[in-house]
Amino acid sequence: MQSFLDSLIAQGYFAGVPTEVVYAGGMVVFGLIVVLGFILNVAGVTTFVERRVWARIHSRVGPNRVGPQGILQWLVDGIKLLMKEDIVPAEADPRLFRLAPYVVVMGFVTTFVVIPFSSALVIADMNVGVLYLTAVTALVVVGILMAGWASNNKWSLIGGIRSAAQIVSYEIPAGLSIFPIVLITGTLSFQSIIQQQGWAPHTWFVFHSPFTFVAFFILFTSALAEGNRTPFDLPEAESELVAGFVTEYSGARYLFFFLVEWGNLYVIGALVSALFLGGWQVPPVTDNLVVLNVLQFVTFFVKSYFWVLVSMWIRATLPRVRVDQLMTTCWKYLVPISFINLIGQAALMVALPHGSRLLQAAMTLLGAAILAYFFYRVVFHLRRARPELTFSPLS
């Protein structure tokens, strides 16, 4: 982005304007483009897709009346929420109460600064990109705690405290399972991490060694927990806490919390696909830079959105865990395993400084075998029930 602005300045478009002002204006414009053109739409469409996917897993149809196949449902829901009255409870702390959603949205939107959509399409390729992403997502905790505290409501407070405990705990396995990748690549920049992978699955870091393979699943699990996503959605457990920290919110502020919840799914997908699944790498099919970047963007989007779909699928499968189970999973299982992982990967790199083709091939075959066994099990369940099948996503 900076190079683009530099080239515009060099061509004399902003004669007489200080460079800093041009940069600031550029940031605002790019921010608006990304937020309005991408984040809002992705998060909104995800709510609709989630309802449809979830419904199909329940043998239902889901929303299909607003627009063709219900595709405009998310717009209608959003407009309805925007129209509603914005209530601040009388006993609440009004300033913190009003501020909290913006802090949460800030922690979420700023992650898009480092998300590498393609080799050229990235707002800022920071040399500490991975660290930056884990750091700004922690800002969400502050907002959630603010919301829980300022609502002056016991449900909200318990929801906020639970969320803080959960996110702080799961930051550790998430961070520790990113480290093996950092060890391999020697960099924290998303673009260089992706450049060291290839387009073919066996060159992805998830199949690099057994340790990265485990780290991938730990990272995905912890990312789900950090995004307050089922099966770790304790902060907003409906059966116990009404809606957790969003209990007292209504209208647009409520919308912000849910924008973050669904938008975060995409960030989770983008994170795991950039670190472990080759990011935007495409086969070298064309020399045209624009076409190549479009292909890369599509590849990255499909990879990221696949994990959004997986998290919907997990939501439809697993029940919510208890608080003690949540903490047991993190501190007794994920943290020790990710430490062992990190040490194992370091030891492996001492033994094989340049990686091993054999190990990569073996891990790729293992992944393929797991996938094949998975589909064998799916067919097994289908054979047993003999249901009427349909593969059309339409209704």
Place this chain on the structure above:
Amino acid sequence: MRKRTYVGNIVSTAATIFDGLAVTFSHFVRKPFTVQYPDRTEVRVQDTLPFRYRGILEVDLEICTGCLACERACPIDCIVIDSKKDPQTKAMVLTRFDIDLAKCMYCGLCSEPCPTGSIHHTPEFEGADYSLESLVRRFVKEPVIAYKPKKGPEDDPQIKPLLDRGLRYVEEFAQPEGATPAAADESA
């Protein structure tokens, strides 16, 4: 049951989540069971209901004899019938036949004693409306002459199908479709 060891817990977690995901994925490709009432059903739901389904009441005034049997049978008096004798022709004339559907409890007691099956339930069940007044069905728009049963078989081509349908409706009360005579006796 597997012994609850550290590694055993990890293995059972992974295995159960794996198979759980396989089960839900197998549901993902199944056909939804949803019936998209009211506008996206293959046939109208009303057409799939049995002949004697107790929906909204209807009166075929062409074959109504004006005997008031239904009015007397109604346990909540939601049927009101007014009739008078035409001074010239000495024929019975119906001047009012109102059914208050807001009161009707769909018991079917009115259609049982009807000699011609004129008052009967229809399979129509969508009766929602904006006011109670509009739920009162006024069947007599202008006074009509009551039907007089003929000695022989009915020959008017306009009335014959109505009467056939009505008599079948009444008969099926005594002998429900699919029920054996013995079973009918037992229940009586």
